[in-house]
Amino acid sequence: MGVLCRSVLLTWLILAVNHNAFTQFHEVRFRHIGIEDGLSQSSVNTIYQDSRGFIWIGTQDGLNRFDGTDFTIYRTGLNDHAICGNYIYDILEREDAEMWVATFGGGLIRIDQRTQQIDCFSQSEGNLPSNRIFSIAEDDQQILWLGSNEGLIRFDPKEKTSEVLFHSRMNFIGSVEWIQDRLWIGGDSGLIVLDPVTRKSDENWIDLVGHTGTVSTIAASGDTVMLACQEGLFCINTRTGIKSEISFPDHLPKGIIQSVCRIHNGNWLIATGNGLFEWHPVRGIINTYYSNVSDPASLSNNNVIAVCQSEDQVVWVGTRNGLSVIENPEPAIRLVRSIPGESGLQSRQVNAFAAYNDTLVWAGTSNGLHLIDMEQELVTPWNSSSSNAYMSFPVEILSLYRDEEGVIWVGTKQDGVYRLTGSAVQPVLQKISVPGAERLSVHCIRKDPTGRLWLGTSAKGLWRVDPDGSAPVIYSYQEDGTGLSHTYVFCLEADTRDRMWIGTPTGGVNVLDTRSEKIWHIQNDPEEPGSLSNDIILSFYTDDRGYLWVGTVDGLNRTELPLTEITADLLDRGKVRFRKYGRNEGLPNEVVYGMLDDGAGSLWMSTNRGIAVFHMADEKVSAVITPADGLQNNEFNQNAFYLTSNGTMFFGGVEGMNFFEPGKVFSGKDALQVVLTNVALFNETVPVGGNGLYGLHLENDIGFMDELELSYKHDMVTFHYAALSFKRPEQTVYRYKLEGFDKKWVYADDGRSATYTNLKPGKYSFLVEAAGPDLNWSGTSIKVMVGTPPWLTWYATLFYLLLAAGLIYTYTRLRIRAETRKLLQQQEVANARIEERELYRKKSAADFHDEAGKFITKINLFAEMAGKEAAQEEKLSGFIQKIRENTLELGTNMRDFLWSMDVRMDNLYDLVDRMRDAGELMLTETGIMFRAEGLDPEFKNVPLSQEMRRVCLQLFKEAFLNTARHSGATKAVLKVTLSGQQLQVLYQDNGTGIVLNEAAKKGHYGLKLMQERAEKIGGSLQIESPEKGGTLVTLDVKIPQMGDTE
Known part of the structure; x- marks a missing residue:
């Protein structure tokens, strides 16, 4: 590589004594609570958390109980929650939720939280020698000890009596603490350690502490007592008896120490008239907190009066300008900000990161490079403001990239690319000389396995710088579509198929085959649901499964297929499809600047509305982190995301940067009270x-x-x-x-x-x-x-039931009477009609009987006369005899019919009696001896229907007729038995009997008719011829009761 090196050796001032060479992190952010939020007054004298979790705030004008959102105010003159003094100095909770409040001018106040009863103890009430109470302590015997301007007051809450001690020695007592069976008393005359039993001072402690001058405050935790006095701030170990003075560096301004509090990590917070200090037992003063008009998240006022930590580790700071609250004294999300006038981070805009090792990370900003020391909590800037000519460096960093060899590549705005090597103490910075790249703005850098450097630029396309020093290969925008779709390249991602995925603004995704140098374009298509959600591409990430995630200004995208399965054919046909995720999946904002994988299945994405935690398997956002959690701002920057080898995440934005371990962000959350x-x-x-x-x-x-x-x-x-x-x-x-x-x-x-x-x-x-x-x-x-x-109520219900029962009973009785009356009337009418019909039927039957009998008699008479005249004519005589027999039978049947219609004969007794008469009439004339058995007078009480009477009579008349004509019998018996409702009629003769099979073959009509009649009334008929001879006819039938159907 043709490189013109310009080396700079920098000996880092982090080893120097001058404290101005570094700055601490600024993750501690104060939330302010004032009178606009409901606080009764802005000067906060004391803070206390009770056993239920409420925060009590004593001000110079009222007592406040705070639940996290709303205040309950206690003041004089209120109808509710009226107290006897508004200037509150101290607060203490005793057993059974009793709050005891020390006031200046109003004496002592007791508030019973259970009953909300408020009691005042004062000089005017005669139970307290002073109205000016500054502090309260309780001993093991539940006695209250009060510091006042009249000395030490012993107050018995049960007896409501008091007495004054040390009136002559200490006129003003500002602090009283119960520490290991002793009262530690601080006032204008120094320190007294009192044995409350002997009421003598423990001189051993006095000798140990020595001269103190006026004692302003005393605080204790475990074996440690902190004593703030005129001579300074002392730490006393009550177990070892060792006293040590806490020294403040000369450059740290401090005022009178007004309150001291030990917090969860063992450090002590020291409230002074000139800021808040955090003291470490070994390292000394490690943090200072002041009010800064340029920092709205700083302390609200430097005059700090009270400090307290609640059970949830929230730190409460009372100042002359309301409450300042630290919600996360040791936040999981660390914050580094640029504070005007302070050293450290010299730019609000953080644009890129690259790790030197697990604890040192380079941050690129709009004002140069900064080294972040996570372990020492230091930020060291390296920028062009140094007077050393060798330290001149381009101001704005756009991108950082660490390759596999540990070399960090620095992309700048309009000043090309730099190579950063060397140690953290003595880094070496070299500018890479690439023809035409002197004023190049580099958004992103990647290095492939062959050593080639890929640079995404502003308006200059994609550059490939080969290690052989040859001229760079530039892939630029081409109007014919053969090149890139845009001149700007925002992000790069290499896959395993020798392809480079290129993100552009408004040009979508370009895919470059680094072997054939063919370029494909993947862009948004409003007509295609599976296309990219937007063509402005901000970031890429390839997950463990090979899927490509794409961050755009309109949500998150993921390829439907792993990159290994996206072939050239799919790219040629424009068939690369994506899944899209946006607001519906929980994204707080559509802009996705960057993505980091936590290794536990979630992507942490920087947006314009905080950091979204996206669970890849569930395909939805599981949480959103906001500035309330410690973020520098809701808005983040492109390229400003980085994951170290130990899993620490870095995100940069418009107000600084954050870093954190993702596994600790949501851990250790306590259940809310x-x-x-x-x-x-x-x-x-x-x-x-x-x-x-x-x-x-x-x-x-x-x-x-x-x-x-x-x-x-x-x-x-x-x-x-x-x-x-x-x-x-x-x-x-x-x-x-x-x-x-x-x-x-x-x-x-x-x-x-x-x-x-x-x-x-x-x-x-x-x-x-x-x-x-x-x-x-x-x-x-x-x-x-x-x-x-x-x-x-139950008794009302009982009354209603009784009333309803009475009404129902009365109504029922009335209805029964009315219905009975109606039925009786109907019955009378029906009876009259029945009687009328019965009279008519009787008269008709009698008239019919008389008229029919008269004619039948005449027919018999004429037949008898004709028989005599035709005696010599045998055949004619036979016909005439048949006429006489049929006429006699007709008369008998007519009488039976009239009998069955007679309603007076509607019982079993009359039926049996009629059957006996019929048997005697039909059998005795033929010389057969007949008798009837079982006729019981009780049968008169057994009603029978007209149909049953008629059928039974006809059935057995048929049996009698068979005996008379065909049996040759000499004896016959009819026997009737009744068992419950079951009636059995048995008839037997001693004749020749009947052969049933023969009768069936001949179609014996009489037997068949008898069977049909028995079935008609629901009975069963048995006809048999016993071995000893004769015929046995048995009828079994159930007599229906009234209301039964036949």
């Missing part, structure tokens, strides 16, 4: 105690209750809740559910309340949960009992 803050009826908050509201009396604050009893009148109830989240509270999401009413979780879009109306009486359970961006849900619950109105 969720509390109920109040309950409202008809949009009015229900006070605790007093007369209540709308009949609802709360003995305790809703946050301390397990169950809430509502009346049936409370048909509009609202639950207010809060997640005591002080990290990114604006990203906290809520969901709630009233078990017994809601079938699913209700996700709260706005506000922190849930309203229910017209709840039915019964038992419910209100659950509310909160989560941060990691969706680690946690919550709280309360049982809800909705009372039953009097008209729905």
Whole structure:
């Protein structure tokens, strides 16, 4: 390679003593909370977190309770939350959620958080010798010790009595702490360590500490006591008895130390009148925080009065200008910014990265190169502002590329390409002399396995620089379509088939076959759903499976096929297809500047709305990182993304740069503490105690209750809740559910309340949960009992049942009477009609009987006379005899028919009696002895239908007739038995019997007719001839009861 070298040796000043040679990282960003956010006043004297998680802030004009979003203010003159003093100096929580508040001028205040009862102790009440209380401490016996301008006050909360100690020795006591069975007391006369039992000073500690002068503050953690006094700041180990002074570098301005707090990492935060300092027990002062008008994320005011760290590791800083909050003292996402007037990063615009090793990374900016030392947290600039002539260097860096040999290639704006080698302490920078490239702007650099360097340029196309020093090969835009589709090249990606994928602005993707030098164009086609989403290409990435991901200004694209399967034929036919991902898949913004693979299945993509974490398997965004998480800005820069060999990600943007390990960004998220803050009826908050509201009396604050009893009148109830989240509270999401009413979780879009109306009486359970961006849900619950109105109680229900039963009974009785009366009337009419019909039938039957009998008698008489006259004519005499027999039978059948129609004969007794008469009439005339058995007077109570009476009579008359004519019998018997509803009629003679088979063959009509009649009434008929002779006829039939159907 023909190279003209211009070497520069730079001895890095990071080894020098001069502190101005480096700057620390600026990932600590303060969020400001002031009176515009609800704080009662901007001068914050004290900060305290209670056992439930609320932050209490004492100001010079009121006490504030903060839940992360809203403030509850305690001040004099308020109807609710009225206290006896507004100038708050100190806050302490005792058992059972009692808050004790020291005021200047108002004495001591007790707030019972359970009952919301507020008690004041003051001189005017006669239970406190001073109204000016500066500090509070509690000993092991639950005695309160108060620092005041009258000396040390011992206050018994149970007896509500007090006494003064050291009135003559210390007129002003500003700090009191209970440390290892001793009271450490600091005031205008120095330090006293008191044994509260003997009430004597422990001189050993006094001798150890020595002269202090006025003591401003005392703080303790474990075996360490921090003592701020007129002589300085001292660290005392109570276990070893070693005292050491904390020294501040001369260049660090400091004021009076007003508060000291130990934080989670073992470091101490020191609040002074001139800034906030972080002290490391070994390294000393490691961080300083000041107010900077050029940095809105700096401390709000240099006069720092109070400092406190909450359980979630959020640091609270009270200043003369409100609260300054550090949400992430040790954030997973590190931040490096350019601060005007400070050394370090000298440009807000960070454009490119390349790693020197695992801890040192070069950053290219609009103002030169910077070396980022992640381990030492140092940023060292190398730019053209140096007076050393050998350090002149192009100002703006567009691209950086590290090849496999560890050489870093630097692409500049209008100054060609540089080669960076050497050590981090003594780097060597060489400009590459390429004919025609002196003023070249290089957007991207790649080096192929053959050693050829590929340069994507501005307006000059794609350059290939061969290692043999020959003139560069330039692939430029051609109007005939044989060259590149655009003169600018933004990004490059080489595949395994010797092809270079080229990203252009507005020209789409170009594919160069480096062997044949053929170029294909892949562009957006509005008519083709599988084409690129946009022709402005910003970045490429090839995943482990071989798929190419393409970042554009209109979303993310991925090839449908791996690059190895995209053939020249597909490229020739323009059939390369893509899947597209945008807002619907969760992208916060369509512009995708760069992509980094975390090795766990997700792409981390820089956009104009933060960093999106895209899960490749699910094909959707799983999380979005914003400035609230520590990003330099929502907007990032093209080419400013880089992944080190140890997995650390770098992203550069318009306000600096970020780097982080992706696996730590979402780890260690604590569950949120969720509390109920109040309950409202008809949009009015229900006070605790007093007369209540709308009949609802709360003995305790809703946050301390397990169950809430509502009346049936409370048909509009609202639950207010809060997640005591002080990290990114604006990203906290809520969901709630009233078990017994809601079938699913209700996700709260706005506000922190849930309203229910017209709840039915019964038992419910209100659950509310909160989560941060990691969706680690946690919550709280309360049982809800909705009372039953009097008209729905059990006794009311019993009354309703009795009333309904009475009404039903009365109604039924009336209806029965009415229906009975109606039925009786109908029955009377029916009976009259029946009687009328019966009389008519009887008369008709009698008339018919008389008339028919008269004619039958005449026919018999004439037949008898004719028989006598024709006695000599045998044949004629036979006919006349048949006429007489049939006439007699007709008379008998007529009488039987009239009998069956007689409703007075509708019982079993009359049937059997009639059958007996018929048997005697038909058999005894032929000399057969006949008897009937089983005739029981109880049979009169067994009703029979007209049909059954008629069929039974006819059936057995047929049997009698067969006996009389054909059997030659001398005896016959009829036997009737009744068992329940089952009737059996048995008839037997002692004649010759009947051969059933022969009868069947001859088609014996009488037997067949008897069978049919038996079946007609639902009975069974058996006709048999026993071995001993005779014929046995048995009828079995069930007598239907009233209402049965036949």
